[in-house]
Amino acid sequence: MIGxxxxxxxFQLLGETISHLFGLPIPGPVIGMLLLFAWLSLRGQLSEGLERASSGLLDNLTLLFVPAGVGLILYIDQLREHWLGIAIVLILSTAITIVGTALTLQFLQRLPVLLSHKRREEAHE
Amino acid sequence: MNNLIDLWGYLRETPLFWLTLTLLTYQASAWVIKRLPDWPVLNPFLATTMILVAVLLITDTPYETYIAQAGMLQFLLGPATVALAIPMYRNVTKLKQMLVPLLVCLPIGSLIAISSVYALGHLTKLSQAMQLSLLPKSVTTPIAMGIAEQINGLPALAAVFVLLTGMVGTLIAAPLLDFFRVHDLRVRGFAVGLSLHGIGTARMLQISQEAGAFSGLAMALNGSLSAVLIPLIVYFLG
Known part of the structure; x- marks a missing residue:
């Protein structure tokens, strides 16, 4: 577990180092995650300790966002002043992004099946 | 009475108080929500954040006092992000099977996220600074703040919009995806991770490891791509 x-x-430290060294806009933990993923893929196995450590960190991941979330208290006045415009942009564009991405991926995923159906129909004609 | 005020003055300055209150509120919200009739809209993150904002406002406690203590939790976000590699690795075969659709969908999703903010921001006539700070709202906080700085938005405000997007998103994602009949957990995970970054990924992990893996991947890819795309788009569209 400690190991x-x-x-x-x-891996986080490595990610931070790479991010700073090359002045990348991608934060250290994200680079660390991609590197750890690459390392695990190369190694081809997962230790029990790593499984336990990751579920310890990830099972209640939303808890870790609470302190940052409470930070919105600092901007309450600005948010109150422009609340209608902000609410419209936030809610609508978030909804559009979720649905748009999901439907695009669903379509792409089914595309090979749809195409092979079409080919079969054409062959019948 | 004086003793009580003294006690309160002491408690709210000890490093343990706000940290413990955050944990207790989270546990209590999770406990209550579990016992409510199935209502996908409520989640412990949203409830806890709202309750703590209310408590800070009522007790007139500055955010600095709170974050000095509860910031310990925030520090763990770094290693937790790295640990997302583990559910991703566990689902590596499923990710590989869908690699081509995922990589084609990624730039499309990124562009939907950016252009929808762009169009709606113009329509609602928000100030330039507000609009620019809203642009990276689907991107994980540290990347979003960097982007906002680069395009002359306000990084701190961008961070707030990222959080609000996560909160609004976790409220509407499940009912929306149900309505559009997207039931595949992999597709749901990817769409939520791309749109709602870490907060969405955290939520997906509570539903399934598989959805969490796709969500984490989408978060990382969209964050990296947006860091390049948003400054370019702002540069060309002005």
């Missing part, structure tokens, strides 16, 4: 946590922290 697994050490590994996770090392």
């Amino acid at each position: 697994a946590l050490t590994l996770i922290f090392c």
Whole structure:
């Protein structure tokens, strides 16, 4: 468990180092995640400790966002002043993005099936 | 009475108080929500955040006092992000099976996220600073703040919009996807991760490991792509 946590922290540190060294806009933890994913894929196996450490961190991941979420308290006045415009943009564009992405992916996923159906129909004619 | 005020003055300055209150509120909300009739709209993150905002306002406690103590939780976000590699690795075969559709869908989803904010921002006549700070709202906070800085938005405000997007999104995602009959957990996970970054991913992980894996991947890819796309779009569209 401690070994697994050490590994996770090392990958974060590695990610932070790469991000700073090359002045990348991508934050260290995201780079660390991609590197750990690459490393696990190369190694081809997952230790039990790593499984436990990750579920410890991820099972209640939403809890970790609470302190940042409470930070909206600092902007309550600005938000109140422009609330209608902000609400319209936030709600509508978030809804459009979720639905648009989901339907696009669903369509792409079914595309090969649809195409092979069409080909079969054409062959029948 | 004086003793009580003294006690309160002491408690709210000890490092333990706000951290413990955050944990207790989270546990209590989770407990209550579990016992309510199935209502996908409510989640412990949203409830806890709202309750704590209310408590800080009522007790007139500055955010600095709160974050100095509860910031410990925020620190764990870094390693938790790295740990997302594990559900991704566990679902690597499923990710590979869908690799081509995922990679084609990614730029389309990113562009939908950016252009919808752009169009709606113009329509509602929000100020330039507001509009620019809203642009990276589907991107994970640290990337979003970097983008906002680069395009002359306000990084701190961008971070608030990212959070609000996550909150609004976790409210509407499930009913919307049900309405449009998207039932595949992989598709749901990817769409939520792309639109709602870490908050959406955290929510997906509570539903299934598989959805969480697709969500985490979408978050990382969309964050990286947007860091390039948004400054370019702002540069060309002005």
